[in-house]
Amino acid sequence: MEGRVADPPLPNAMSQREIADGEERAGRAWADALVGAAAWALPTAFILVPLLLFLMLGFFEVQGTDIAYHPTLKNYARFFRDPGLLSTFLKTCWLGLKVAAITVVLGYPVAYLLASLGGRTKYVVAMFFAVPLLMSYIIKIYAIRSILGGNGFLNRILLHLGVIEEPWTFLIFNLNAVMLTLAILLVPFAILPIFVALERIPRNLLEASADLGAPPLQTFLKIILPLSLQGVVIGASFTFVLAIGDFVTPQMVGGIEGFTFGRVIYSQFGFGNNWPFGAALSVILLLPVLAAIVIADRFGRARYAT
Amino acid sequence: MTMRIAKRLLLAAAGLAVAVSLASASWAKELRILAWQGYADDDWVQEFKGQCGCDVSVVFIGTDDEIWAKIKGSEGKDFDLFAVNTAQLQRYIDAGLTTPIDLDKIPNQKHTLPRFQDLSKVTGVMRDGKVHSVPYAFDSIGIIYDPKKVSSPPDSMTVLWDPQYKGKVLDYDNGEHNFTITALTMGIADPYKLTSEQMDAAKKKLIDLKHNILSFYTTADEAVQLWQNNDVAVMFANYGQQQVKMMKDAGLNIVYVNPKEGAIAWLDTWALTSGVRDKDLAESWINFVLQKKIGEQLSQRTGFGNTVAPFPSAGENDKLVWLEFVEDPTKRADLWNEIKAAP
Numbered sequence A: 001m002e003g004r005v006a007d008p009p010l011p012n013a014m015s016q017r018e019i020a021d022g023e024e025r026a027g028r029a030w031a032d033a034l035v036g037a038a039a040w041a042l043p044t045a046f047i048l049v050p051l052l053l054f055l056m057l058g059f060f061e062v063q064g065t066d067i068a069y070h071p072t073l074k075n076y077a078r079f080f081r082d083p084g085l086l087s088t089f090l091k092t093c094w095l096g097l098k099v100a101a102i103t104v105v106l107g108y109p110v111a112y113l114l115a116s117l118g119g120r121t122k123y124v125v126a127m128f129f130a131v132p133l134l135m136s137y138i139i140k141i142y143a144i145r146s147i148l149g150g151n152g153f154l155n156r157i158l159l160h161l162g163v164i165e166e167p168w169t170f171l172i173f174n175l176n177a178v179m180l181t182l183a184i185l186l187v188p189f190a191i192l193p194i195f196v197a198l199e200r201i202p203r204n205l206l207e208a209s210a211d212l213g214a215p216p217l218q219t220f221l222k223i224i225l226p227l228s229l230q231g232v233v234i235g236a237s238f239t240f241v242l243a244i245g246d247f248v249t250p251q252m253v254g255g256i257e258g259f260t261f262g263r264v265i266y267s268q269f270g271f272g273n274n275w276p277f278g279a280a281l282s283v284i285l286l287l288p289v290l291a292a293i294v295i296a297d298r299f300g301r302a303r304y305a306t
Numbered sequence B: 001m002t003m004r005i006a007k008r009l010l011l012a013a014a015g016l017a018v019a020v021s022l023a024s025a026s027w028a029k030e031l032r033i034l035a036w037q038g039y040a041d042d043d044w045v046q047e048f049k050g051q052c053g054c055d056v057s058v059v060f061i062g063t064d065d066e067i068w069a070k071i072k073g074s075e076g077k078d079f080d081l082f083a084v085n086t087a088q089l090q091r092y093i094d095a096g097l098t099t100p101i102d103l104d105k106i107p108n109q110k111h112t113l114p115r116f117q118d119l120s121k122v123t124g125v126m127r128d129g130k131v132h133s134v135p136y137a138f139d140s141i142g143i144i145y146d147p148k149k150v151s152s153p154p155d156s157m158t159v160l161w162d163p164q165y166k167g168k169v170l171d172y173d174n175g176e177h178n179f180t181i182t183a184l185t186m187g188i189a190d191p192y193k194l195t196s197e198q199m200d201a202a203k204k205k206l207i208d209l210k211h212n213i214l215s216f217y218t219t220a221d222e223a224v225q226l227w228q229n230n231d232v233a234v235m236f237a238n239y240g241q242q243q244v245k246m247m248k249d250a251g252l253n254i255v256y257v258n259p260k261e262g263a264i265a266w267l268d269t270w271a272l273t274s275g276v277r278d279k280d281l282a283e284s285w286i287n288f289v290l291q292k293k294i295g296e297q298l299s300q301r302t303g304f305g306n307t308v309a310p311f312p313s314a315g316e317n318d319k320l321v322w323l324e325f326v327e328d329p330t331k332r333a334d335l336w337n338e339i340k341a342a343p
Helices: A002-006 A013-057 A074-081 A083-116 A121-134 A137-148 A153-161 A175-200 A203-211 A216-245 A249-253 A261-269 A275-305 B002-026 B042-052 B064-073 B086-094 B107-111 B157-161 B175-185 B196-210 B220-229 B240-249 B279-289 B292-302 B329-341
Strands: A061-063 A066-068 B030-036 B055-061 B081-085 B134-141 B143-145 B169-172 B213-217 B234-236 B255-257 B263-273 B320-322
Touching (some): A013 A275, A061 A275, A074 A083, A074 A275, A083 A121, A083 A175, A083 A216, A083 A275, A083 B329, A121 A175, A137 A153, A137 B220, A175 A249, A216 A261, A216 A275, A249 A261, A261 A275, A261 B329, B030 B279, B042 B055, B064 B081, B064 B086, B134 B240, B134 B279, B143 B240, B157 B196, B169 B220, B175 B196, B175 B234, B196 B329, B213 B220, B220 B240, B240 B255, B263 B279
Parallel strands (some): B030 B081, B169 B213
Antiparallel strands (some): B134 B263, B143 B234
């Protein structure tokens, strides 16, 4: 290169270099395109295509034991005509909202505590709160069941201490048990985004607030809470989405009330053997999920704008 | 010289090959079995080998669909006989994948338990006057109860509906079976082929049942855990003796009973494939395993009932209703969902 620079500049030397640059740029563009294609290929193959296939499956129907591949809207019509399904759907969404609220209320103080810890400690402690996520889901539900059961751990302790005379049976096998169990299982998903949001708040804002004479409560309400709301909304949408799709917890701790939309979908792929209907119901379940994601997204951007 | 040695070696090798193939021809008597674990245990296979002077190869399967894949996939040519339940057997007969069995070749069939002696009375094993399979192992789906909580021993599935035990009942989460037991309590002759009126009536009863139960369960160990941690009195025991054993192993005080209106029961049988090579040999295997000694061992080892020696899973007079395919599994599943969604 240096030798070339020393050469007397020929009239067409520049254009040659431009051509060379152009070629190089084209080459780089090709490489970029290749990397881009590779980056898109996996999500396309493993997320987009299956999702589209699923969407399509919802427009077919089962005849006998086989799927008949001619398009129909029957599955969707059936959802809107069946009062049982519709009410189960609404019940499930309401359950998800309650779970989201509980996880946020439980998760916020924990995240606040984590964020207030100094240096490395907070990441170590945060790790501890993430550890339950590594355990098998089923084991956790079994454990909760043996704690809350009629002859369970909690009842035995309370009986032993003389707090109660008869075992409490309202703890398990109802919708509240599903709500509580889901909240316990999902709370780490609320803690982590709130923790991240709290951590992002610049220290100097808090110091400024203190310098200007704001008491801690005012600082919390006017600065910390608004600036961490993004994390709250993200955490809530996480737990909402996970809660409405769950089909194991309701079955295991919900007793006769534990029939949620996830159970309906699950049954279509097992005993029901009606995959198209199951696919259509999954697409319907996708609507509140998308709504939650959109809300979380909007909220996040709005916060940044101010 | 070297050429000659090479030639001799070649000849010797050829001779050896002929000898080996002759020897294997005399060993060609081979029985190829496809069965569930526990149906062709090694000690029985060794004993049978000694008796028949033949070779026996056993392949174990894990699911009904696997049997179908293996038998249908080879059009019956890969195996001589296979174990299959009576409900599944029908599609093999339909597809011409079985060879009718000559009962004269199976003298031990005459010494089976009374309910298995007249095969025309065992639903599913005969068609057009021909025997397509011979019963071997079975289990019933009855009631498990806690004798301390259930004062008078129950004799019918109707105990699940008894308001005395409200909130103390466990039910197996499966629409097909729940409709079948309900139909049996209603006195419907064929609980596997319900009319839509019968289904509606059963659905109403099942909604009532739902309000009497504590929870549904899906696996046998789940039921054990539910039983340990809650005040449970009675349960629809989908896993039969397997479940009884698990619960007793867990130290639970329980009793098993088959309902008087009839207990659903599965029945595994031996069937010959359409590609059976040595029919006599395959039939002699069936005769061999229908010995009292083997029946007893089968029951001890698996917990299932056998067809020759009495075993507590079903008393001699218990009414068993052999499992069949239901009229419309999808409809039963849909109705089961409606029952669960019902207020």
